[in-house]
Amino acid sequence: MMKYKIFFTVLMAALITFTSPITSVWASDSISAYMGFSREVNEALAKQIQDKLGIEVKNITLSWGEIWARLKTESPRFNADMVLSFGASEAINGAKKGYYEAYHSPGWDGIDDAFKSKDGTYYALGTFSFLLLGNTKKLAEMGYEMPKSYKDLLDPKWKGQIVIPSPRTSGTAF
Structure with missing residues (x-):
C-alpha cells in the first residue's frame, strides 16, 4: 500500500x-x-x-x-x-x-x-486564529502592556519572556 x-x-x-x-x-x-x-x-x-x-x-x-x-x-x-x-x-x-x-x-x-485546491489535491476543514496571550499579573509586575502585534515582540525587553512552540514539531510555529 x-x-x-x-x-x-x-x-x-x-x-x-x-x-x-x-x-x-x-x-x-x-x-x-x-x-x-x-x-x-x-x-x-x-x-x-x-x-x-x-x-x-x-x-x-x-x-x-x-x-x-x-x-x-x-x-x-x-x-x-x-x-x-x-x-x-x-x-x-x-x-x-x-x-x-x-x-x-x-x-x-x-x-x-x-x-480546496483547484486540482483536488487538498481540502481544508476551516481556518485558524493565532493569538498573543499574556500573563496579566506578570505584565503588571513588570510595568509592561500586553503586546498588540507580533512586531511588538521584537522589542528587546521581551528577551527571555516569550514562550512559543518548537518549529521542529509544531506546524503552527513556523
Whole structure:
C-alpha cells in the first residue's frame, strides 16, 4: 500500500460524507494515515471510516511539523497512504512538490474555493486564529502592556519572556 502517493488533509472528512469508495487505494482492507488531530479525534475518525467504508485506518498521531518532516524525508516512497489534518503551508507546498494524488470529492461540491485546491489535491476543514496571550499579573509586575502585534515582540525587553512552540514539531510555529 505504501506505493500510493499520500492523500491530504481533510480528504477523509470528505470520504465520510459520501458513499462511493475511491479507486485502487481501497483494494486493501486497511490504510495507514498520518493524522494531525488529537489522538481521541483521530481514533474517532478512524472508527467512522471503518464503520462507513469497511476500511481499517491505522492512524499515526503526529504534530503538523512532524508530519511535514516525514513527508519530505519519505518522498517519493511514503510510509502512509493518507494525511489527515495539517497546515495550509504544508498542503500548498506538498501539492507543489507532487506529494498528493488529486481526488475531486463530490462531498465538496459547492464549498467555497478558499477551502480546496483547484486540482483536488487538498481540502481544508476551516481556518485558524493565532493569538498573543499574556500573563496579566506578570505584565503588571513588570510595568509592561500586553503586546498588540507580533512586531511588538521584537522589542528587546521581551528577551527571555516569550514562550512559543518548537518549529521542529509544531506546524503552527513556523
